[in-house]
Amino acid sequence: MSRSLFEALQQMLGARHVQNSEEAARYLTDKQGRYVGQVIAAVHPANTEEVAAVVRACVACDTPVVVQGGNTGLMGGATPDASGRAVLLLLDRLNRVRAVDTDNDTLTVEAGCILQTVQDVAREAGRLFPLSLGAEGSCTIGGNLGTNAGGTAVLRYGNTRELTLGLEVVTAQGEIWNGLRGLRKDNTGYDLRDLYIGSEGTLGIITAATLKLFPLPKARATALLAFDSLSQSVGFLSHARAGFGASLTAFELLGADCLALLREQFPEGPQPFLGAAQPWFALLELSDNHSESHARQAFEDVLGEAFENGLVADALIAESLAQSDGLWLLRENMSDAQKRAGHNMKHDISVPISRIVDFVTHTDGLLQAHFPGVRHFTFGHLGDGNLHYNVAHPLDSTVEAHMAHYAALSLLVHDSAHAHGGSISAEHGIGQRKPGLLGRYKSPVELDLMRRIKQALDPQNLLNPGKVLEVIQS
Secondary structure (H helix, E strand, C coil), X not given: CHHHHHHHHHHHHCHXXXXXXXXXXHHCECCCCCCECCCCEEXXXXXXXXXXXXXXXXXXXXXXXXXXXXXXCCCCCCCCCCCCCCEEEECCCCCCEEEEECCCXXXXXXXXXXXXXXXXXXXXXXXXXXXXXXXXXXXXHHHHHHHCCCCCCHHHHCCHHHHEEEEEEEECCXXXXXXXXXXXXXXXXXXXXXXXXXXXXXXXXXXXXXXXXXXXXXXXXXXXXXXXXXXXXXXXXXXXXXXXXXXXXXXXXXXXXXXXXXHHHCCCCCCCCCCXXXXXXXXXXXXXXXXXXXXXXXXXXXXXXXHHCCCCCEEEECCCHHHHHHHHHHHHCHHHXXXXXXXXXXXXXXXXXXXXXXHHHHXXXXXXXXXXXXXXXXXXXXXXXXXXXXXXXXXXCCHHHHHCCHHXXXXXXXXXXXXXXXXXXXXXXXXXXXXHHHHHHCCHHHHHHHHHHHHHHCCCCCECCCCCCCCCCX
């Protein structure tokens, strides 16, 4: 059966667009190198109709389909399993910009478009597409939609779901739903768009999207702030929201250990606040639609009040675009700095902003009690409550010894996030790494609803099986 399907896919797409496992090896390992799969075939369809035809062929043979974009995910959601039963559907050839509508402020693109390309197309049209991620040079819009990606500008613009007006989707039966409507108001029944976004390819295959565009800011102001405590940084965030309003674009937290790691791994990079005693720092960005002088005055007013009220210990304000880019390098280099220093335990959690101080204080203490000497590299999107709560090995131990405690340590972190009203996955998704945890943190009613949706839309359980939901109940 697998050989006949392989040959049928070759006839359908052309032999050079269908690969076996050996030829497609680079697509079969996830970014972290944690999961390695095998496939009947890896296929590169040229358009939505070919995607639908591939799905129909797989349905006829009862063959699973796994969809992959830029392969930048962190949960193994785009990697097939090792059984070799699946077809890997790659969307790299679906990379066209279908329409730019500056009157409606929308951009319609195919799912294989690289995020940075989408940003560039919007900028060339005099508009902004604000989704911004560390992997924006290689991740795709389809992947961003599949995981409902967040990034650094969620505070002002929202995550990918909030930046999307319409979708085109190939269903689990190989039908095509054209929902590419650029409408901001459409109250005509169930919101299928939001159902597919964040579903990680388990309910349907997103092939195109109509995205929201925004005016290009006339000015950008950036500052690195130092705080005497985490509670001081949370207090400043409330002050900044009130003072800057909708102009506040980003508020990215960095612990002092993060800055120390960046200096160690990138000695040629920016070295702000060298020798400072403060334990917490934050990158603040303001996008102003008036002028540079207006943005500068807003900065001076809000920061001046913050100093007077004891809400900030120190501030370094970028005086040029180059300085601003240099400060942002600190945040952008955090992933690589950790990689260079050796593996650590990564936790993509979110809690209400009002409970972040309690969460960090409680969880830090809990981990030190159970795993003395572990190092905390806590950073992330404080403005929307999303922390990358990462834990590295004690200096008197090894990475291997530390990672042996992964399950027990991560359970403490996830239990603490849940106890503080939070989530065990803020923006990285569930993939094949976390399905088994959902039963611990979601109610039976919520899980049953999710399973019933999956059963209704994909009754054969062929779309990305084993991802998001561990067991599909009939």
